[in-house]
Amino acid sequence: MSDAVGGPAAPGGRETDVAAPLARWLDRHVGPHGPWRSAPLAGGNSNETHLLRGGDGRRHVLRRPPRAALSSSAHGVAREFGLLTALYPTAVPVPRPIALCEDPAVAGAPFLVMEHVADALSVTDTVPPGWAGDPGALTRAADDLVDALAALHRLDPAAVGPAGFGRPDGFLGRQPGRWYAHWEQVACRPLPAMAPLARWLTDRLPGPAPTGFLHGDFHLDNCLFDADTPRLRAVIDWELATVGDPLLDVGLLLAFWGERPGAAVAMPAVQGVSRLPGAPPREHLLERYESAVGRPVGDLAYYRVLALYKLAAIVEGAYAQFRAGALDTPYAAALEHDVPALLDEAMACAGLAAGRR
Known part of the structure; x- marks a missing residue:
């Protein structure tokens, strides 16, 4: 199985290079911090979560729908990104949303990028x-x-x-x-x-x-x-x-x-x-x-x-x-x-x- 987020699927959290289309998108929308590497943090039926690491050591988190989604409505990353954007200035502690991609051609599915909460x-x-x-x-x-x-x-x-x-x-x-x-x-x-x-x-x-x-x-x-x-x-x-x-x-x-x-x-x-x-x-x-x-x-x-x-x-x-x-x-x-x-x-x-x- 191939994974546009991390090249070949990375069992056990192994870090791999991200695919070229995603790397180019990250350079444009997150910052020119490549080369980009990725490791899965979570999966299952919640939105998948991947840790992104740039060549300069900066870390971000990518969220995308799971491969085995229980329903399309429960995994809308654009909806989640909009809510995080609304909540971030409030007293509710949420990760800072950074960028949203709704084009599935970039990474195989729509996805959002948010800050990585260090030492948490x-x-x-x-x-x-x-x-x-x-x-x-x-x-x-x-x-x-x-x-x-x-x-x-x-x-x-x-x-x-x-x-x-x-x-x-x-x-x-x-x-x-x-x-x-x-x-x-x-x-x-x-x-x-x-x-x-x-x-x-x-x-x-x-x-x-x-x-x-x-x-x-x-x-x-x-x-x-x-x-x-x-x-x-x-x-x-x-x-x-x-x-x-x-x-x-x-x-x-x-x-x-x-x-x-x-x-x-x-x-x-x-x-x-x-x-x-x-x-x-x-x-x-x-x-x-x-x-x-x-x-x-x-x-x-x-x-x-x-x-x-x-x-x-x-x-x-x-x-x-x-x-x-x-x-x-x-x-x-x-x-x-x-x-x-x-x-x-x-x-x-x-x-x-x-x-x-």
């Missing part, structure tokens, strides 16, 4: 070595996480832009049916919990709430922290962002934070540090969020259930690709267990009967 890392289930010996590290990281989310949710999308971003009218009411229909399109096995969860979400729909930006996949793992201190540097992976009920972000963040129901939880590495000694409880994050935005969350259970239900519907598409042989990664293989486990957690949070996978 994503935190999953292990406390970074640079934080060792600091008993308050996880609390300060959690506080930064909540403060960034609250800063996003306090923004006025009409004032910040980009224009026409999202469809906020009726957003929450559309969610149960939208994700059930999405699951029906990608389904490769029975998931009996989907129907009762859809009914529960429809019947318990909260009343009208303030609308705002939502990240769409907000959790600790989609943030970059300073390697040596628990300071949030940037929120990343904005491809699912929209305008609607921002409490859906709160639901996902808190659904994966702290103790979770069940002996074998779904995606255990996600925010795994929140279950380590010294991590603040879910209530700490909730209280800090409510204080920052100036209003109560209300029916948190509803948003936790919706977040888990939505995530299960989305990532079942990746499992279907795995079953079909189109996606062969440990992440996709683990979805055989993880998707039913997500639905089990949603059922438990909703107070519905267990064992309906």
